[in-house]
Amino acid sequence: MPFILVTDREANPPTQRRIALTRPSFTIGKSPASDLALDKLAISRQHCEITNANGVYVIRDLGSRNGTYVEGRRINAATPLAEGTRIDLGPVQIIFSLGEAQPTTAVPTGDRRTALQPLSAALAREPGGQTRRLVPSDLKKRIHERLLIDLDLRHVDITQQSDEELRKKTDTVVRNIVAGMAAEIPIWLSNEQLVKEVVDEAVGLGPIEDLLADTTIDEIMVNNWDRIYIERKGKIELTDKCFTDNAQVIHIIRRIIAPLGRRIDESSPMVDARLKDGSRVNAIIAPLALTGPTLTIRKFAADPYTEKDLVERFGTLTTQVVEFFKLIVQYRANIIISGGTGSGKTTLLNVVSSFIPRDERIVTIEDAAELKLHQEHVISLEAKPANIEGKGAIPIRELVRNSLRMRPDRIIVGECRGGEALDMLQAMNTGHDGSLTTIHANSERDTLSRVETMVLMAGMDLPSRAIREQVSSAIDFIGQLARMTDGTRKLVGLSEVTGMEGDIITMQPIYVFEQRGFGEGGKVLGALRPTGAIPKFIHDLRARGIPVDMTLFQDLSVPPPQPRAHAHR
Numbered sequence: 058m059p060f061i062l063v064t065d066r067e068a069n070p071p072t073q074r075r076i077a078l079t080r081p082s083f084t085i086g087k088s089p090a091s092d093l094a095l096d097k098l099a100i101s102r103q104h105c106e107i108t109n110a111n112g113v114y115v116i117r118d119l120g121s122r123n124g125t126y127v128e129g130r131r132i133n134a135a136t137p138l139a140e141g142t143r144i145d146l147g148p149v150q151i152i153f154s155l156g157e158a159q160p161t162t163a164v165p166t167g168d169r170r171t172a173l174q175p176l177s178a179a180l181a182r183e184p185g186g187q188t189r190r191l192v193p194s195d196l197k198k199r200i201h202e203r204l205l206i207d208l209d210l211r212h213v214d215i216t217q218q219s220d221e222e223l224r225k226k227t228d229t230v231v232r233n234i235v236a237g238m239a240a241e242i243p244i245w246l247s248n249e250q251l252v253k254e255v256v257d258e259a260v261g262l263g264p265i266e267d268l269l270a271d272t273t274i275d276e277i278m279v280n281n282w283d284r285i286y287i288e289r290k291g292k293i294e295l296t297d298k299c300f301t302d303n304a305q306v307i308h309i310i311r312r313i314i315a316p317l318g319r320r321i322d323e324s325s326p327m328v329d330a331r332l333k334d335g336s337r338v339n340a341i342i343a344p345l346a347l348t349g350p351t352l353t354i355r356k357f358a359a360d361p362y363t364e365k366d367l368v369e370r371f372g373t374l375t376t377q378v379v380e381f382f383k384l385i386v387q388y389r390a391n392i393i394i395s396g397g398t399g400s401g402k403t404t405l406l407n408v409v410s411s412f413i414p415r416d417e418r419i420v421t422i423e424d425a426a427e428l429k430l431h432q433e434h435v436i437s438l439e440a441k442p443a444n445i446e447g448k449g450a451i452p453i454r455e456l457v458r459n460s461l462r463m464r465p466d467r468i469i470v471g472e473c474r475g476g477e478a479l480d481m482l483q484a485m486n487t488g489h490d491g492s493l494t495t496i497h498a499n500s501e502r503d504t505l506s507r508v509e510t511m512v513l514m515a516g517m518d519l520p521s522r523a524i525r526e527q528v529s530s531a532i533d534f535i536g537q538l539a540r541m542t543d544g545t546r547k548l549v550g551l552s553e554v555t556g557m558e559g560d561i562i563t564m565q566p567i568y569v570f571e572q573r574g575f576g577e578g579g580k581v582l583g584a585l586r587p588t589g590a591i592p593k594f595i596h597d598l599r600a601r602g603i604p605v606d607m608t609l610f611q612d613l614s615v616p617p618p619q620p621r622a623h624a625h626r
Contacts, residue, residue, distance in 0.1 A: 058077050058078070058079070058156050059077070059078045059109075059114060059153070059154065059155050059156050060075050060076060060077045060078060060154055060156060061075070061076050061078065061093075061107075061144075061151050061152065061153055061154070062074075062075055062151065062152040062154065063075075063076060063093065063149060063150075063151050064149065064150045064151075064152075065148065065149055066148045066149070066150060066283050066299070067097065067148035067149075067283075069195075069302075070195040071193075071195065076093060078107065078109070078114070080092065081108060081109045082106060082107075082108050082109075083106065083107040083108070084103065084105075084106050084119075085100075085104050085105050085106070085107070085146065085151075086100060086101060086102050086103040086104040086105070086119070086121075087100045087101060087102045087104070088102045088103060091103070091104075095146065095147075095149055097146075097147050097148060097149060098147070098348065099123045099146070099147025099148065099348075100121075100123075100146055100147055100149070101119070101120075101121035101122050101123070103119045103120075103121075104118070104119060104121040104125065104146060105117065105118050105119055105121065105125040105144075105146065106119055107138070107153075108135075113137060114137070114138040114153065115135045115136060115137050115138060116132070116135070116136055116138055116144060116153075117132070117134065117135040117136070118132055118133070123146075123147060125144065125145075125146060126144065126145040126146075126295050127142060127143070127144055127145075128142065128143055129143075129145070129294060129295045129296065129297060130294060130295070131295075138153040139153075139155075140153070140154060140155050141153070141154065143297075145295065147284075148281075148283055148284075193243075196241070196242070196251075197251075197254060197255055197258065197301050198301045198302065199238075199241075200231065200234055200235065200238070200251075200255050201255065201258065201259065201301065201305075203234045204227070204230060204231060204234060204255070204259055207230050207233075207234065223260050224256060224260050224261070227256050227259050227260050228252065228256050231252050231255050231256055231259070232248075232252055235248055235251055235252055235255075258300070258301065258305060258309075262309055262312070262313070263300055263301075263305060263309050264285065264298035264299060264300060265277055265279070265285065265298065265309075265354070267298070268285070268287060268296070268298065269332075269336070269354070269356065272358075273289050273290070274287045274288070274289050274356060275288045275289065275290075275291075275355075275356055276288035276353070276354065276355050276356060276399070277352075277353070277354040277356065278293075278351075278352075278353050278354075279300075279306060279350070279351060279352040279353070280348065280349070280351055281303065281306075281348055281349035281350075281351075282299060282300040282301065282302050282303045282305060282306050282349060282350075283299040283300070284299075285298045285299065285300075288399075290544055291540065291541075291543065291544015291545055291546075292544050303349050303350055306349070306350040306352060307321070307342060307350050309352070310328070310340040310342070310350065310352055313330055313332065313338055313340075314328055314330045314338075314340070317330050317331070319442060321340055321342060322342075323342075323343070323344060326341060326342045326343065326344065326345045326346070327339075327340070327341045327345065328340050328341075328442075329424060329425055329442075330425065331357075331425040331426065331427070332354070332357075334357055335357035335426065335427055335429065336354050336355060336356045336357040337354070337355040337357070337425055337427060338352070338353070338354050338355075338425075339352075339353045340352045340353075355399075357427060361404075361407050361408075361429045362404055362407070362408060363408065363411070364379045364382075364408050364411075367379075367404075367405070367408060371545065371546065372545060372547065373401060373405070373538075373545075373546050373547055373548055374405075374548055374585070375584075375585050377568075377587065377608075377609050377613070378548060378551065378568055378585060380606070380609055381551070381567070381568070381609050382408075382409050382412060382536075383412045384605070384609070385533070385534055385592075385594075386409060386412040386413060386491065387412065387414070388594065388598065389490040389491035390490070390491065390533035390534055390594065391485045391490060391491065391492050391493070391531055391532050391533045391534075392409065392492075392493050392532075392533065392534045392535075392536065393493075393494055393495070393496055393504055393508075393532055393534070393535045393536070394406050394409070394493070394494075394495045394496075394535075394536045394538065395495065395496045395497070395498040395500075395501065395503075395504040395507075395535060395536070395537050395538070396495075396497070396498070396537060396538030396539060396540075397497065397499060397538075397539065397540060398497065399540055399546075400538040400539055400540045400546055401538050401540070401546035402472075402495040402538055403427055403428070403471065403472075403495065404546075405536065405538060405548070406428065406469070406471070406493060406494075406495050407427075407428055407429060407430075409493060410428065410430055410469055410493060411430065411431060411432075413430075413432060413467055413491070415432045415433060415434075416434070417432070417434065417466035417467055418434045418436075418463075418464060418465055418466045418467075419432060419434060419435045419436070419465065419466065419467045419468075419469060420435075420436045420438065420460040420463055420465040420467070420468050420469070421435065421436070421437045421438065421469045421470075421471070422438045422439075422440075422453055422456045422457055422460060422468070422469070422470045422471065423437075423438070423439055423440070423453075423470075423471030423472070424439070424440050424453065424471060424472065425439065425471075426439045427471060428469065428471060436463065436465075438456045438459075438460065440452055440453050440456060452475070452477070453470065453473075453474075453475070453477045454475065454476050454477035454480055454515070457470060457477045457480040457481060457484065458480055460484075461480075461484055461489070465489060466489075466491070467489070467491045467492060467493070468481070468484055468489055468492045468493075469492065469493045469494065470492075470493075470494040470495075471494075471495065472494065472495045472496070472497075473494050473495070473496050473508075473511060474496075474497070474511070475511055475514050475515075476511065476512075476514045476515030476516065477511075477515075478508050478511035478512050478514075478515070479511070479512045479515040479517060480515075481494060481531075482508070482512065482527050482528065482531045482532075483527075485531035485532070486527065486530055486531045496508065498537075500537060500550070501535040501537050501550055501552045501564060501566075502564070504535050504537070505525075505528060505532075505535075505554075505562050505564075508528050508532070509521065509524050509525065509528065512524050512527070512528075521560070522560055525557065525560065525561075525562050526557060528554075528562060529554055529556055529557050529562045529563075532554045533553065533554060533594070534551065534552065534553055534554070534567075534592075535550075535551070535552050535554065535564070536548055536550070536551045537549050537550040537551070537552075539570075541581040542575075542579060542581060543575075543578070543579050543580050543581045545581060547570055547581075547583075547585070548568070548570065548585055549569070549570040549585075550566060550568065550569055550570065551566070551567050551568040552564045552565060552566045552567060553565050553567055553590075553592045553593065555593060565588075565590045565592075566588050566590065567587065567588060567590055567592060567610070568585055568586065568587055568588065569585070569586060569588055570583055570584070570585045570586075571583050571584060571585075571586055586612050587609070587610045587611060587612055589610060589611070589612070590610070591607075591610055595610075
């Protein structure tokens with residue numbers, strides 16, 4: 058008879074139970090009336106339902122808030138169930154079986170070697186016939202406890218040892234512990250996998266080590282110890298990775314931020330940091346994070362993307378737009394790159410910054426250093442957070458002011474989000490042409506409003522017209538990025554700020570993305586085209602005798618009009 062193996066990963070230790078599917082319809086939810094009642098925060102009152110339709114078992118979501126996941130993917134319609142199919146409902150994992158296997162009854166996971174074997178067979182099955190071995194979290198926890206005693210990691214000064222030395226030492230100790238616990242380790246579990254996962258958690262970043270090494274992953278999102286999501290090609294998916302518990306997540310967060318002199322605890326439950334490779338890290342814990350410690354890592358490419366990548370691989374830009382960016386950077390236009398979260402602002406800023414001539418002095422200012430410029434004359438500044446006493450913070454605004462005394466040819470601010478916008482405008486208006494920055498905004502027009510608001514955040518009681526005059530004279534171009542519905546990032550607009558008409562800042566679009574619909578798999582169809590408008594400074598360049606390729610402003614996809622043929626009389 059078909060049955061399900063239900064594992065409560067929130068219990069300590071996690072427990073399993075076998076439930077036979079004796080009814081044509083089997084409901085799961087928080088409601089006591091459900092066939093399987095799960096009183097969990099992530100479970101809706103009526104969450105999902107397993108039904109038998111002529112011998113074929115399917116599962117469908119009943120409009121739950123947090124969704125029903127089958128083999129790591131959220132389902133939107135009735136989904137067939139096969140032998141060993143994995144179903145995830147928050148902290149509860151369910152394995153469907155047609156009845157061939159001999160399951161265990163409710164026992165703590167990992168308590169007895171024989172009790173784990175039937176569950177392991179189900180857990181090891183994936184679509185395509187590949188195997189996936191999940192190490193029981195309580196087994197890793199027991200090895201960690203012995204490791205702390207044998208190695209005393211809490212008192213090891215990791216600053217005195219290289220990563221390789223510490224990992225090698227820990228690896229040796231863990232192998233000895235595993236050898237001594239042979240009777241407690243399931244026969245299906247590889248010692249090498251067990252050692253690797255324990256060592257990764259002890260001296261590395263645990264289960265996210267492999268995710269960081271995967272170059273196809275753009276972002277890693279840890280929602281709880283057992284809920285790790287990734288973003289790949291613009292799409293979010295649930296992984297089968299998990300930590301030992303929430304304490305382990307907090308331990309990993311502290312390991313990341315310790316070398317940077319930052320801290321996270323109840324009095325300071327939020328932190329921004331970066332990994333050694335430049336990846337951006339944000340962490341938030343209780344009492345602010347109610348569902349558990351949350352860790353978000355925006356991965357940084359080992360080799361920064363180039364204009365060729367943005368044109369050929371991602372379709373973010375066109376060759377015309379790249380050449381136009383090179384032109385306006387060369388002639389020292391002030392540029393703002395705007396867009397929403399995850400739209401690719403920092404990536405584009407990095408590419409545009411690479412067009413700055415190598416003989417110029419560049420000062421970069423960021424919250425967490427992410428820009429990687431290949432020019433030789435680059436000074437990188439990074440804001441400093443407050444210390445344990447809440448003192449000593451040095452915000453971006455002070456760094457912008459200080460940079461003006463450093464004789465910069467160009468100032469690049471990673472992101473303007475406050476009063477530093479006023480100092481940036483003043484720098485642009487007082488001889489520091491060619492500066493660049495990014496801003497969170499949904500359109501070019503919204504960018505101007507955001508800049509005005511941020512100037513007011515500087516505490517200066519200036520009239521709106523005076524601020525707008527500063528903005529219109531300081532900013533030359535605004536490039537707008539967007540993350541499309543298919544997950545791709547595209548430049549959807551590039552506009553020139555042309556001046557003032559009354560109290561309104563005027564702009565003219567130079568390039569606009571025209572969407573034509575959707576293709577196979579929801580792929581966004583469209584193209585970034587020139588509007589035909591000629592920027593003001595182009596006329597100045599031509600008046601000075603500087604040659605400019607005017608095809609940059611022509612729609613090359615439209616064939617030029619053919620001259621009419623005249624009939625001969």
